[in-house]
Amino acid sequence: MSTRIAFLKGHGTENDFVIVPDPENAMDLSPAAVVALCDRRAGVGGDGLLHVVRSAAHPEAKDLAAEAEWFMDYRNGDGSIAEMCGNGVRVFARYLQHAGYAGEGDLAIATRGGVKTVHLAKNGEITVGMGKARLPEGDVTVSVGERSWPARNVNMGNPHAVAFVDDLEHAGDLFSPPPFSPATAYPDGVNVEFVVDRGPRHVALRVHERGSGETRSCGTGACAVAVATARRDGADPAVTGTPATYTVDVPGGTLVITERPDGEIEMTGPAVIVAEGEIDADWLESSLR
């Protein structure tokens, strides 16, 4: 009988993740293993993977262990590493609650983008303190077919390019990353959000995620979109002195984003554990060859 590896599957607004609990960081979770696990036909399937490790046991997080017991070692579906995942951190918190490591209320989680405070509410919603956005200068144009749009750079720990479009269909099939001009604009890759207005302080997006392709939702992307939209609308909280709250519809649901006058951003949305089971370690090993 081969060794079994425990896993769970979860999603936040249909941005879905394979969850691998590994408190003592005992697994060698290579990029190839992540690709195999996230494969939707031959593996478990997911946009990304949440490796659940105690901060003290992970070289990238041990300095944060006094602030946050758990480290979200997030991986994209192509095996690459990203600084932050907004839907992932809610699902990560839901897993900790599900496993009995956390209850309702506040919880600190270490990420590559710093320690995030997560609030698990009674009604099942989870709110995350996402920190402040950075808005790097730079004129960039994103294109799909014959159409192009200016893109606003917003960094939420990870990079985003936000383009306002007339119709989400204009983003095309998004099978591959949309091209930019200049082509060298994002040497480390970028997540691209296409945005339309739905009403006052209400927008909708489609997203092409770095390392995952088109997904049904992106939490950091929704925050980037709220920030870019507030600047476009003349509703920058640092200027108006009042918080700006945006409802952001994603293909997989709805997220609510508030930016405060001090720049701090909060995101609220659902997080669901849908299954748990065991991975056959022999299968995983054989799928790496």
Ligand SMILES: N[C@@H](CCC[C@H](N)C(=O)O)C(=O)O
């Ligand atoms: N889906 C995530 C973002 C995951 C990381 C992203 N693909 C990147 O490479 O930066 C979210 O919900 O924020």
